[in-house]
Amino acid sequence: MMSPQEQINNLTEKLNYYNHQYYQNSVSEVTDFEFDQLLVQLQELEKQFPQFSRPDSPTHRVGGTISKEFPSVTHIYPMLSLGNTYSEEELSDFDERVRKGLNNEAYEYICELKFDGVALSMRYENGILEKGVTRGDGVRGDDITANVRTIRTMPLSVRGNNIPVKFEVRGEGFMPLSSFDALNKEREDIGEALLANPRNAASGTFKMQDSGVVARRKMDCYVYSFLSDDEVFETHEESLIWMKERGFNVSPTWKKCQTVEEVFEYIRYWDTERHKLPLNTDGIVIKINSFDQRRELGFTAKSPRWAIAYKYKAEAATTLLESISYQVGRTGNVTPVANLKPVPLAGTVVKRASVHNANEIERLDLRIGDWVFIEKGGEIIPKITSVDLSRRTSDLETIIFPDTCPECGTGLIRKEGEANHYCPNEKGCPPQIKGKIEHFIQRKAMNIDSLGSETINVFYQKGLVKNPADLYDLQYDDLIVLDRFKEKSVKNILEGVEKSKTIPFKQVLFAIGIRYVGATVAEKLTSYFKNIDAIAAADLQALISVPEIGERIAQSVVEFFQETENQEYIARLRQAGVQLEQEDEELVSEGNALEGKTFVISGVFQNFERDDLKRKIEANGGKVLSGVSGKLNYLLAGDGMGPAKLEKATKLGVQVISEDEFLEMIK
Structure with missing residues (x-):
């Protein structure tokens, strides 16, 4: 039988091989389920035997590291x-x-597409990824290694012949358009402002402190440069081929050009073709191929003399603003949308453009009948950038944002400090009601894939469903009499609803539809409080003490559970048999050093994530509480702990201990 270290090595090698085959050769040698099962095995072994975990372990891909801050690193080059x-x-x-x-x-030149993302530098030592660093000011950047390791196309280790002991690769970290669309859909769904473009989204994601969130956003990176003190290659072309062979994600769009005329041909070709790529581009980079010739040409004070960037002009068009319509979302947000005279732009015909909110209408001074300039550039959704005032006539009236809901007539509300208007009639506004039910059944929530928006609309019109909890009251006889509902489809719907009762609590909390509570926030809340009753009973301060839960989210949660109708909604879900508590993992006892002792955890810790710290306390006989009281034994304080908890603990005479003191207690 293999030892734990041998098992860890075997699983690490096997999973890294499957990853390489999938991401570099587009070959799936095992199913996603089989891969995930092997990954879970490796995670469990690494938890039990952390001393055998390897720096190139594929478990780094799923993130989980919490960084208090990003140390500054000086670039070698x-x-x-x-x-x-x-x-x-x-x-x-x-x-x-x-x-x-x-x-x-x-x-000769090498031409490459200039991708619109975040410049990253990856350092390797003895073939292992040691550091991932942002560009920063060009001299110093931030160490975001934990986040870079979540990029599935970035090799954690490099094998083969002629590999320098130390080398560096550079690339453009980016958020694929598919990930950006999904992220914005979720933000819109929970009532948060949409992100402007994938580049900004990528920049913000790579600087997140929780690498688990970064992993879920499926970031990627195209590598375009190799650096080493050893003279490994004579040309840039050789380095690109070598990096591709060693498993790096090198974009296949590069081309060697013998003349500047061939460069022009490359630029003209990608002027239109680039819109078919999975990420945004904003130009072309032209580099001398020979490294000897690069050294001969040298540098100016700011840039190399052997390379230049050709930037495409932002794609723009002029068209007529025919009207403004107002869409009401699930959370009541009212979003203005510009309806335009159809115009071709960046390979598509644009008929609508986002205007975001009333502030944007006022800033642009929009009027129905204006000729407006629209751009795509780095944006996914076309936006109006300005008005052609030279074509404006004197009879055009200023657009007044409505003060009542366009769907139900209820007076709109605009909270202080927020740009959006929203309709407060969440129990009676049709698009909000249907939107909440559609949110409830989606894959990330209750995953009732036998239902869809059209079916929900039929149920709503027939008075069968006015609340997500109504889904659990549906009967065969209610559905079989509806037009176009056959026996098989009715059975599929009822089976899907029944199956949703096994969905984990974290997805249920997301499905319930609390404003600002997306899938990630729901996971943090369920992990911290464990059940719906504890969340409902938590006050503002208790909620804020949860990592990455700010006052706006906390206030929204408190207000949700204070409403009688929402309390009844939860009660109906409970009666239906939906999962409203998190299943506890089987606890392996490590001793009784903390028997009879109670702890409250606050802040960020060096050696533990909070859930791991909680398990460690319980494994040694202790108990973790959610709030500070006179009966508490210890407040375990990490960096950035809540000041209110510290003040209360001091006032009540509760002993405050550090992470190091805690480790001494369990030795």
């Missing part, structure tokens, strides 16, 4: 910016400077 040009004439001038700098010696 400065990350310089490139000179920019927007015209072929300036590019010809660059080519002439290169020709003169090389004394008419023959040279």
Whole structure:
């Protein structure tokens, strides 16, 4: 029988191999379920035997590390910016400077797409990924290694011949358009402002302190540069081929060009083709291929003389603003949408554009009948950038944002400090009611895939469902009499509703539809409080003490559970048999050093995530409480702990201990 270390090594090698086959060769040698089962085995072994966990373990891909701060790191090789040009004439001038700098010696270019993301630098030592660092100011960047390790296409280890002991690769970290769309859909669903574009979303994601959240956003990175003190390659082309062979995600869009005319052809080709890619691009990078020639050309104070960026102009068009319509979302947010005279833009015909809120209408001074400029650029949804005032006529009236809901007529509310208007009639506004039910059945929530928006609309119109809890009262006889509802589809619906009763509590809490409580927040709340009753009973301070739960989310949760109708809603879900508490993991006892002792945990810790710390206390006989009281034995304080808890503990004479003191207690 293999030892624990051998099992960990075996699973690590096997899973890394499957990852390589899937992401580099597009081959699935095992099913997703089989892969996940092996990953769970490895995670369990690493928990029991952390001393045998490897730095290239695929468990790093799922994240979970909480960073209090990102240490600053000095780049071994400065990350310089490139000179920019927007015209072929300036590019010809660059080519002439290169020709003169090389004394008419023959040279060739490598052309690469300039991806719109976040510049990252990855350091490898003895083939293992040691550091992932942001560009920063070009001289120093932030150490975000835990977040970089969650990028599934980034090798955690590199094998093969002729690998330098130390080397560095650089690339563009990005959020794929599919991930960006999904993230914005969730934000819209829970009533949060939409992110402007994938680049901003990528930048914010890579700087998140919880690498588990980063992992769920499925970030990616295209690698485009190899650096080492050893002279491994003679050309950039050789380095790109080598990196691809070693498992790095090198975009296949690069091309070697012998002349500047071939460069122009490359630029013109990708001017339209780039819109078919899974991420945004904003230009082309042109580099000298030979490393010797690069050294000969050298650098200016700010940028290399052997490379330049050609930037595409932002795609724009002018069209007529025909009307403004107002959409009401599940949480009551009222969003204005500009209805435009159809116009071609960036490969599609644009008929609508987002206006976001009343502030944006006022800032642009929009009027029905205006000719407006629209852009895509780095945006997924076209947006209006300005008005062509030269074409405005004097009879156009200023747009007044409605003060009543366009769906139900209820007076709109605008909270202080928020840009959005919303309809407070959540129990009587049709799109809010149907939206809440559609939210309840979605895959991330109760996963009732036998239902859809059209079916929900039929149920609503027939008076069968006015609340998600009504789904659990549906009967065969109610549905079989409806038009186009056959016996098989009715049985599928009822079976899907019944099956949803086994969905884990974290998904149920997300499905319930509390404003600002997305899937990630729901997971943190269920992990911390364990059941719906504890969440309902928690006050504002108790909720804020949960990591990454701010006052706005906490206030929304408190207000939700204070409403009588919501209390009845939860009671009906409980009666239906829905999971309203988190199943406890089987606890393995480590001793009784903490027997009879009670703890409250607050802050961020060096050696533990909070859930791991809670399990550690319970495994040693102790008990974790949610609030400070006179009966509490210890307040276990990490960095950034809640000041209210500390003040209360001091006042009640509760002993405050550090992480190191806690570790001494359980030795």
